[in-house]
Amino acid sequence: MKLIQLTAILFLFVFTACTPDSSTMEDSTPEARLSGTELEKDLRFLASDELRGRRAGMPSAEVAARYIAEQFRSAGVTGVPGAEDGYFQTVPLNNGKTSRNVIGMIEGTDPELKDEYILLTAHYDHVGVRSPRGDNGSDTPADSIYNGARDNGMGTIAVIAAARAFAKKAPKRSILLLAVTAEEMGLVGSRYYAENPLIPHNQVVYNLNVDTGGYSDTSIVTVVGLGRTSADSLIIQGTKPFGIEPIADPSPGEGLFDRSDNVNFARQGIPAPTFSPGFRAFSDPGVANYYHQPADEADDMDYDYLTRFTQAYVHTARIIANADEAPHWMPGDKYEEAAKQLYGGGSE
Numbered sequence: 001m002k003l004i005q006l007t008a009i010l011f012l013f014v015f016t017a018c019t020p021d022s023s024t025m026e027d028s029t030p031e032a033r034l035s036g037t038e039l040e041k042d043l044r045f046l047a048s049d050e051l052r053g054r055r056a057g058m059p060s061a062e063v064a065a066r067y068i069a070e071q072f073r074s075a076g077v078t079g080v081p082g083a084e085d086g087y088f089q090t091v092p093l094n095n096g097k098t099s100r101n102v103i104g105m106i107e108g109t110d111p112e113l114k115d116e117y118i119l120l121t122a123h124y125d126h127v128g129v130r131s132p133r134g135d136n137g138s139d140t141p142a143d144s145i146y147n148g149a150r151d152n153g154m155g156t157i158a159v160i161a162a163a164r165a166f167a168k169k170a171p172k173r174s175i176l177l178l179a180v181t182a183e184e185m186g187l188v189g190s191r192y193y194a195e196n197p198l199i200p201h202n203q204v205v206y207n208l209n210v211d212t213g214g215y216s217d218t219s220i221v222t223v224v225g226l227g228r229t230s231a232d233s234l235i236i237q238g239t240k241p242f243g244i245e246p247i248a249d250p251s252p253g254e255g256l257f258d259r260s261d262n263v264n265f266a267r268q269g270i271p272a273p274t275f276s277p278g279f280r281a282f283s284d285p286g287v288a289n290y291y292h293q294p295a296d297e298a299d300d301m302d303y304d305y306l307t308r309f310t311q312a313y314v315h316t317a318r319i320i321a322n323a324d325e326a327p328h329w330m331p332g333d334k335y336e337e338a339a340k341q342l343y344g345g346g347s348e
């Protein structure tokens with residue numbers, strides 16, 4: 001009996017000593033253990049034919065908004081003071097219809113830094129259903145549903161994953177989650193929130209947006225705005241554990257920085273890059289064949305990459321939320337002046 005006990009203790013000791021160090025920050029965070037199966041479930045729902053391409057103003061976009069809000073609520077994310085039912089903001093659209101932004105927050109753990117917020121944004125709407133383009137030469141009718149799995153189902157599930165991870169383990173700064181509507185109608189939902197914020201903008205020190213046309217290189221993440229804020233080293237630190245290297249916007253001529261929801265926060269002065277799954281040119285087949293095409297479906301997706309991309313996004317947000325100093329615009333950036341107006345000239 002004694003011998004068995006001794007053997008057990010010895011075994012436990014040897015086993016413990018040989019187990020790889022699991023105390024690193026990367027391993028001890030919820031995002032390191034993020035479930036790819038759960039992400040796939042979220043994406044397959046949001047990009048399903050039943051969701052009819054999530055066109056803002058249509059009932060199916062309301063179903064998507066409700067789904068996101070219920071993921072926030074069930075994860076333990078709290079509503080935001082002033083939001084409708086805690087989690088919604090009604091956005092007027094041009095045609096007299098309305099759609100809703102979805103919002104939630106997680107309070108930071110540091111007594112002082114928790115008054116500062118990292119804003120995580122993604123648009124959840126897409127372009128809906130369009131009439132098929134003529135005869136496709138087969139007996140099967142052409143697909144008319146623009147499912148938007150990449151654009152921006154991927155971004156939406158990244159924000160949902162962030163909700164779950166930060167609700168399990170909050171960082172020092174507070175997290176503000178915002179899934180915006182009507183991006184495809186001209187950044188309408190994010191502009192409406194930027195003009196009607198529920199948390200004062202001068203408490204929001206960074207915005208990490210995520211938006212996607214498609215991807216062609218699963219070893220990288222394309223960060224539109226890399227090099228423009230002082231967070232580059234934090235972004236490298238956040239993506240590396242997941243086998244992903246950040247690269248800057250490969251085609252600045254396309255004006256991508258100013259074409260997604262992040263620009264509405266940049267204009268307020270908030271440093272605001274956009275995470276996109278890896279592409280090296282907009283003409284890459286992985287982008288061109290899917291961007292605003294009915295082919296942008298959840299069936300045709302690299303779920304291993306989607307998981308690592310999501311982990312990298314959440315972990316980068318965590319590192320920025322835990323950093324001693326909030327990042328700032330690089331000197332001379334076109335939004336630097338707006339930041340001085342927002343946060344006050346002397347302090348960075």
Ligand SMILES: [Zn+2]
Pocket residue numbers: 123151152183211212213
């Ligand atoms: Zn998009």
